[in-house]
Every structure is written in C-alpha cells, then in structure tokens.
Amino acid sequence: MLLRLTTGDRVPVDGEITQGEAWLDEAMLTGEPIPQQKGEGESVHAGTVVQDGSVLFRASAVGSHTTLSRIIRMVRQAQSSKPEIGQLADKISAVFVPVVVVIALVSAAIWYFFGPAPQIVYTLVIATTVLIIACPCALGLATPMSIISGVGRAAEFGVLVRDADALQRASTLDTVVFDKTGTLTEGKPQVVAVKTFADVDEAQALRLAAALEQGSSHPLARAILDKAGDMQLPQVNGFRTLRGLGVSGEAEGHALLLGNQALLNEQQVGTKAIEAEITAQASQGATPVLLAIDGKAVALLAVRDPLRSDSVAALQRLHKAGYRLVMLTGDNPTTANAIAKEAGIDEVIAGVLPDGKAEAIKRLQSEGRQVAMVGDGINDAPALAQADVGIAMGGGSDVAIETAAITLMRHSLMGVADALAISRATLRNMKQNLLGAFIYNSIGIPVAAGILWPFTGTLLNPVVAGAAMALSSITVVSNANRLLRFKPKE
Secondary structure: OEEEEOOOOEOOOEEEEEEEEEEEEOHHHHOOOOOEEEOOOOEEOOOOEEEEEEEEEEEEEOHHHOHHHHHHHHHHHHHHOOOHHHHHHHHHHHHHHHHHHHHHHHHHHHHHHHOOOOHHHHHHHHHHHHHHHOOOHHHHHHHHHHHHHHHHHHHHOOEEEOOHHHHHHHOOOOEEEEEHHHHHEOOOOEEEEEEEOOOOOHHHHHHHHHHHHOOOOOHHHHHHHHHHOOOOOOOOEEEEEEOOOEEEEEEOOEEEEEEOHHHHHHOOOOOHHHHHHHHHHHHOOOEEEEEEEOOEEEEEEEEEOOEOOOHHHHHHHHHHOOOEEEEEOOOOHHHHHHHHHHHOOOEEEOOOOHHHHHHHHHHHHHOOOOEEEEEOOHHHHHHHHHOOEEEEEOOOOHHHHHHOOEEEOOOOOHHHHHHHHHHHHHHHHHHHHHHHHHHHHHHHHHHHOOOOHHHHOOOOOHHHHHHHHHHHHHHHHHHHHHHHHOOOOO
C-alpha cells in the first residue's frame, strides 16, 4: 500500500520512502530535537511528523507491529518489572507488616498493664497510632515510583530499557566495550587510497578487486564496489569467502586473493616488500586490503571508516563519569590503535573474529569487571548476551536489538552516556526513597508507641500519625518524580 505525506502530516504506519524527500521530526522516538532529512529507500516510522517536504512511501508495518508500538510495549514492560533491590524491598515489606502488628500488640500490652488510667483508652490509642504510622506505603512505593520515572525519562532520551533489572545492573558498571564498525564509526567505509607495487595500474587493481567483492557481503566489499563505480567488471570463477581473512577466485585467467595480510601469509604470498606501506596506512587508521595476482602482492587498497561525529564527545563524557573504555574489533592492531587514539579509547582488543567477541567479554568479566557491550550487528549478539548489560544501537540488526537489555533509538553514542547516567540516577533515587522510608519508620514507630511519654508527658495523636504517613508517601513520590526532570551532565 502506497501513502503520500506532506508538510504537517503525522506518519500513520511504518514504511519505506519510494519517492520524494522530507524533513521529519522524530523526537518522540529518538529524543533528537533536530528534524532528520529522509529520501528514497529510507525508513519512516509511525508517530513522527513531516516538518517540510512531500514523499510517497510504502507501508511495511501497521498497528501493534510498528516501531512506536514496540517502544510502548517495552516501556510498559520495564515499568512493571522489579529490579533485585525492588524485590528486596518487597521481602522487607512482607516481614515488616507482621513485625509492626507485634510491636502494636506489645506496646498496647505495656500501656494496658503499666500505663495511667484509663488504661483501655491509652491502649487503644497507642495500638491504633502505631498501626497508622507504620503503614508500609512509603516502603512499597520506594522502588516502583523510581522505576516508572527512570524508565519514562530514559524513553524521552531515546533509551529503551528492557526491564528494571537492567537499570540496576547498568548502575554498577565500570567498563564499556564498543564494537568498532558501525558503533564507534559510521559504518560507511570508503576507499581512500589505492597503491600498486607491480606492473598493474590503479584502475586495473580496483577493477579486479571489485570483481572479487561482487560475491561478498562484507562492509569493506561495499566500499570497494562504490569506488569502482561504473567500471566493467570481469566474471569471477571459483569464488570463495575465507572467514576472517578475505576472498579468493579466478578472473581473466589469473588466480586472485583479496583480504588482509594474514590471508596472504597463509597462502605464502610474500608481503615483506610492502610492509612499510601496510604499516603507514594502518597507522593512519585505514584498513589495508591487499590484492595478490598469481601469488604476488600487487596492490593495497586503504579503506577507512570515519568515526561518528559525536564519538569523541560521548567517550569524553564516559571518561569523566569514571568508565574504562575498550574497543573490540576484528581489525589489525595497528589500525585499531590508531582509531582508538583518535577516539580516546583506553584499551584495544584487536584481531577478534566474530565468534570470539563473547569470549573477550568473558575474559574482562573474569578480571572482576562489570561490563557493558555496545554493538549493532548480528555478529555482536553473542557478546551483547554475555555482557552484564548489552546496549544495541537502534539502527542495528534485529538480532542485536532483541539480545540487548538496552536499545538506543538515536544513532548516537551520546545515548550510551545518557543511558548509564539515567541508570545511576535511578538507582540513587531508589536508595534515597528506601533510606527515607527506613528513617521515617525508625523514628515514627517508637514515637507512636509512646517513647516520649516519660520525658514530655505527650502522645502522638492518631490524626497526626495519619498525616505523617501520608506525608511520607508524598515525599517518596515527589522524590521519584525528580527523575522526570533529570538532565545528564554533558
């Protein structure tokens, strides 16, 4: 079904633009106040508003299947869940009620046998006052109100929390691990240089490399094909993907290899003569892709994936908050270290194949670290599941998003800093509420039981006790509502 949108329209369903361009306000989904330009082939989501322009789009999801509906379900699920600290509060409440009843009965008995006349009146007043003032409303509200406010505020910043337990775990983290491609970087690699070392010119090297990459789904393959543009590419026979290394095949009667240095070394193709160029490109943050023809290295394609525009600022925020930052990548160590230096990363784990990422997270955890993993691809899913808290970029794969405990609707690493700041603020708010409820009951119950009588000759009026009980609940709710105005520090 095709639908047309013009300026001022609210998008009714999810879909993909087939014609035209428009600026859309996606603030209700992503928390990003700046309208986003959308064109042919890009997605639009239900609930967003067309600020300017006109487009024709094809519906892809309606009703409960739209992104907005999924967000609402996730928020409701998270707000109704309880973290470990909330379950502890419930256990305390379960014990608290019978303990208060016992205290009321014991206090009543003491006043009945040892209190002034008329004993029965004092006994009833004391028992009633203790039961009124000790109503566990504040204790019961302490964690749910903080969760509702914290999860709601997180959603306003484009941070979707799967359950309240994820909020608590996120508040205790000390290490944040980032996948490189598509997370720290834009995920749009570009060929920035082509170097040749034999009787092969740049155009021929690029043409053969692009021909090989036609059969590959790797992000670097897309970059090489884009660079080749409209070149006439030869047919490739015997195409093979060599996991973690590159690709191979035959074209125009030549045996071709295209991949990293490890591939050429494995195939016993000498790379010593071009070692200096490999190191030079890698030290600039580019990934060297080597082309070998008939067992001889003939060209190097330098592919660079630029950092996201806000990566450095977001990582600086995390540094200031005290987190150790780690980059996890399958890239070679030289390239990885160059990018890490540019971004401000503390530690680099390079040369990791997709199935080794979860093991890398496990090793960090074995060192006693509380680890968050930030990723966006299918290959990040095992690591996201292994981490104490998995954080998926909203533009990533469905598998990654389903595996993660927290999803960022904005394609920005600022969301990571926001998510962790909100989680800390929410847990701090819970503890404040629980401490307040504890102090209130620690003071209120003895006073209601008449502990001040020997010193002042006065008892707490049941009406005042009721007002104090209501005030304690109002205090807890008001403190939790402060989270609705919480602003993470830049």
